[in-house]
Amino acid sequence: MEKKRKRSVTRGIILAILAIAIGYTVYGAVTKDKLEVVKAGAQAPDFEVVDLNGEKHRLKDYEGKGVVLNFWGTWCEPCEREFPAMTRQYSAFANKGVQIIAVNFAQSEFEVKKYVANMGMTFPVAIDKTKSVFTAYSIGPLPTSIFIKPDGTIDRIITGEMSEEKIAQYMESIKPE
């Protein structure tokens, strides 16, 4: 009996290991992406950008605050549509400890400055000239917004346009206590 139990346990363990290996591989292959490092719940990669006014913004320095990281380009129409809402919500949350940083996809300063003036964006806008923040966050389609909690973990990643209601709701959820 003892031997039989041992045998069942051994076989069970081997089969379980194989099943886990298969599950992991199949999941990885079918979702096609490498198992993402940047995902909801994970630590947001630290970065530093310089905004149009020459001020440095480093994610680490915003610990204790919620951060919305918005990746955009001047040619991107959904970006253009969500900026007015984002600007309004930025003022609404200004005293509640939620910061918005907009990161542009390596365009010229001329284009970005003209665009920002036109749109009346009040939050800091930086140009990622070497696309290194884009790369670190594996950004695909624009716009992509990353909501980072006060403890530095990612709350959610939104690809595509957001309504003002959603923006307010998501910003509320990363507001410090």
Added chain:
Amino acid sequence: MNIILCECGHENPEGTNLCQKCGSPLTLEEKSKKIADMRYEGTAIRSKTYNKSIIDKIWNFFSSVKVGISLIIINLVAASIGTILPQEFYVSVATDAEKEKYYSDVYGWFGEIYYALGLSDLYSSLWFQILVLMLGVSIIIASIDRGIPLHKSLKNQRVKRHTSFMKRQRIYSEGKPSENTDQTLQLAEQTLKNLKYNVRREDDAILAERGRFSRYGAYINHVGLIIFIIAVMLHLVPGFYVDESIWLREGETRAIPGMDGYFLKNDQFILETYDNDPQGEQIKQGINVVAKNYQTDVTLYKQQENAVPGQAEDLEEVKQFNIRVNHPLKHEGYAVYQMDFRLNEIKTMVFDLTLKETEESLGQVSIDLTNPQDEYLLDNGAKVELMGFYPDFSGFKEGVPQTATQTPNNPAFIFKMSTPEKPEGETSFVAIQQTLEPEGNNMYKMKFANVETRHMSGLMVRYDRTIPLLIVGAIIFMVGVVIGSYWNHRRIWIEQLEDGTVRLAAHTNKNWFGMKKDLDVLKKHAHIPQYVDQLESENNEHVETEKDGKTL
């Protein structure tokens, strides 16, 4: 669990064919055979031993050779179906709708079905992955199930075997030695040792063995395969495998995707062609120029220690390199390959500020599209202000010019020209082959003078830490094949009875010819009677009876 009790008193597990102690046949089937079935040494295959719980049932399914072979065939068929049409991976369109259209346009109804069934992306489909992995599981379980009992029985071999075991070996001989009867075993032992056999002696019995390790060839081979599969699976684990592509314009510096902390600058892209007159195949295929070299001259930079993404100042130069096809830039296990290129993207546009009437130029304005300025001052006090820049002008929306992308495919500008005659400025919208003057008729215009272009390199970033593991897997696989193919496991059992009679039996898993040569040497030196190959004599009998039948 049932137990089979052998006449020698040894308890054998259910499913055993030959007693694990003395070698007597245990099943009726085995007893009826003239020659013993030596596969897996007559041990009980594990999966045959128990078949009760669900775990045992799954285990038995994968350990079955029939299931294994079926899986191999199914895998082969499935993999070959994926080669009928090119996979989606090789079709350079982006969206699903475009892919569908591509397959139906290019391959007709067959392509439509092929796409609809998902065969166009077969290798990353769920079912194909599962099939391959099931084969892997089958290999692992079948190896454990057969390898372990085999190893145990090879390790615990008895020197002295039962008479019926000896008699039922393919090669057998019995009789009195022709001379030196009392020294037969010593002579045999010495001869076999000279033949490089491992000889064990117990009382009046000898077991001589050679090349036992060759029995493990198949299992070593399977270990190699399993390592290979593991290495392929590791591609999915972050940090083991990177396969990224990057477009880099001349003069541009970018973070390298997948290679954290490194930046690459494209100094120059070079396309060289042969300057020969078309000849031979070239004419047949209508090709005028043949490419000689695709090259990107790059500089690799590294960020400072502890720097985070976005901190691109103070980059430290690592090295300069000329990347050519098959000559990648290599650094710390990463390789950057030349993959693609695009020629002549607009970089700088030059305009003449021209008086319309006389075509007289007040001077030139050169606009770097990667870094346009707010205003351009000319020597004679004239000034051109840039009010707007649209790299890929796509039309007006509510009177505002729009850009479709960030790439300068169709650059458009809004200029404000301040000249001595018109110090307050004249506004003009200038696109390629299109000029709009919102304030009516201007005195001056921005006349397109020339353009500077630059090239763009498509590079591929590769990093594969699984290659050593793949190589190890492949080597182990080949070692297994070689061991199993070029060596064989030969065994000779000798026993001398009280009256001097010698019994000899021999077995090998392959190459009976070589075995017999050894036995001939043994016979000569130890004076053992001539052996009989029972399989051959059996066949001969068959042949003879058939002949008899015919003649009768």
